[in-house]
Amino acid sequence: MNRLGNLRSLLKAAALAAPFVLAAGWASAGWAAPLGDVTVATQLDLTTLNGSKNVTGWHRWVYRNLYDPLVTLDRSGKILPALATSWERIDDVTWRFHLRDDAKFHNGEPFTAEAVKLWIDEAKKPDSQARGSLALVSEGKVVDDHTIDIVTEGPVAYFIDTIADRVSAIPPKYYAEVGAQEFAVKPVGTGPYKFVSWRRGDRIVLEPNADYWGGAPKADQLVFWVVPDASARAAAVLNGEATLATAIAPFEAPRFEGSTTARIEASQSGNRPIWGGMMLNRPMFKDRRVREAINLAINRQAIVDRLLRGYGKPMGQLCATSMYCHDDSIQPMPYDPERAKALLDEVGLEDMSIVLHAPQGPVPQSNELTQVVKADLERVGFKVEIRIDEASQFSKKLYDFASGGKDMGDLFIYFYQGGPGSETTIRSLTHSEGNWNWQYYKNPKVDALWDRALSAFDLADREAALKELSGVIREDLPWFFLYEPLSVWAVSNKVAWKARSDDQIIVEEMEPAAQ
């Protein structure tokens, strides 16, 4: 009797528990709720929705989901096919891309080689903010409906890297119909999400494209919401109003400790390295020992720890971690004020006064940063005057090549847009004829290595040339290296998502969080 009673209660318990067990099984088997609406709170609105006209990071967040790139990157920075299924090099300057035949535009227009060519043509026009990304491209040539040749100005061995996520397609028929001005507010792409509406300064709304060649998109709706204030962005995610927020200031991070609704995710590398330039056309910097002393005087780790609350990496070379030209074997620059002092004593500069120049805006926390660098430099004997300029004033002085940058400070702090495939930027900065060579740096060895890297079609050769280049620059010290700030994101606990090394937001990589 007793036994029977036990059995009965056991059965009862089992019956009661069954739905829970089942539910748990579903959740773990990936039967979790769909992604639902995804809202990304960003710091800036777009200037145009015409993807061919701008390639800055915050534009590409939208473009990546609205258009499809010709080729894209995986999480580690390796090239992946997208609209192009395969490619080959025909000769030193010609790259042939074979295109998908199952993709079509949101308005039903078929995706063809013409559409890629139109993108390239539009991106190279003077009104385009994307010209820099195609600086090495001379033209696109349609071979047939699903084959296009892209021709470069000279040999560019790392060409594919430079166009990853930066070249896509726009529908020729629709574009001719509505014109460039209208297309910029009513775009049509081939991507997983279709354009719905854009209220400027507020939000861009996209909806899933059911006919997407890559399968049905995951989100019911995708919204890019402009929230200019960093702490408001953090609040929006903590509050459940946004799924993801970009550019969270490091000092906001503690707000997420102990939160059950949201968390902080940081990237492993920084795509907007902060670096220091020296006006090498001034006599003071002719002596390498002065350049070395400046490099040794700066306590990068302290800057990263205090100004960035640890969300950064001290640098010892010009290329950031996620770039091909980065050489892992090069250590960050040591901090050695004693040695710096000794070097300066050896040189015996007559005048130790120096002007440290930085722009407000492009360099985050430029006020605090210049103060810290000033203190570091003064500790080894320099007399430092700080000059902070508004961004456009600063760049005007920077680009004043005619006068040799006479209005620039002796030292300046600036950023560059790094990330995978941005070797072109580094070349512009360091090649003696580069149009970003604001420091008037001239090293025949560096120029020769760039030439070698550009024509080294074998990846191993190329990497060797680029790393050698990084080594030469480290030896020569034309810069004072600073740090790469990591990208800090706020993420809702409703989703699983990890920051990528290229800072891209690909909604299809998002998963509903396991409950």
Add this chain to the structure above:
Amino acid sequence: MRRFILRRTLSAFAVIFGVITVIFVLSRMIGDPVALMIQPGMTEADVAQLREMWHLDEPIVEQYLRFIGSVVQGDFGLSIWQGQPALGLVLEALPATLLLTSSALLFALLVALVFGSLAAVYRDTVLDRGLMALTLFGQSMPNFWLALMLVLIVSVHLHFLPPAGYGELRHLILPALALGLFPLARLTRLVRSELLDVLSQDYIRTARSKGIAPMMILLRHCFRNIAISLVTVLAVDFGTLVGGAVVTETIFAWPGMGRLMIQAISYRDFPIMQAGAFVVALVVVLTSLIADIAYAFINPKVRYA
């Protein structure tokens, strides 16, 4: 009346013309949009081509004549960065700003009438002192700090209202509150001092002695007499806020004129700056015109003068 309208229209034209001229000259002095557009691989010829595209290579007088020539045709040109008609972009942002500004001022006015009356009627009591202390607090508190505190307390901790956004009534409440607090404090003080003045007048004593209910005296006799100064202050505040609610707009992600203008200034987007200055000047001129007309309605003396 016709002469009044004619005179006002002429002076309005003069003001607007003056404002856009000043903005034109100032914008050319603060820098060069092309300096922010230079990308890797661009040659000097490319840069020159960009300058040419926006006529920035021409002498400033020539640029100005070209600008005025198109403005009289209602054309403020295309935004340098966005490639869209500048006036259109400004007009797109205007409704959001007008909505926020008028809500903030309406809130400020209604509450100020209540607070100010209470303080005046109960002069020198604890209530009066308390309200005056509050207005001091309201006037001395920085706008951005108040806005951030509102977000932190009302949105993040209480989950009562969204921290930022635009489009629904619940999005309007916090920014209107943050923006309205300063005018509220100022208006409360104004209502109080003006009321104290009016309350000591003979006609109020007469009204009282006739046995009219205190509430009626306040509504029919007092408010009408203080309305002129209220309208004056409100009109000035309205003009200021239309172009200058940048901080509130930024914190609450409100897609208004202030943010558009600040961005235009930092990117040296001259056409937007010019169109924006034009629209703000127009709003200010119209507001003061409405205020003048309101004076005539409120005070018969103005009408018959």
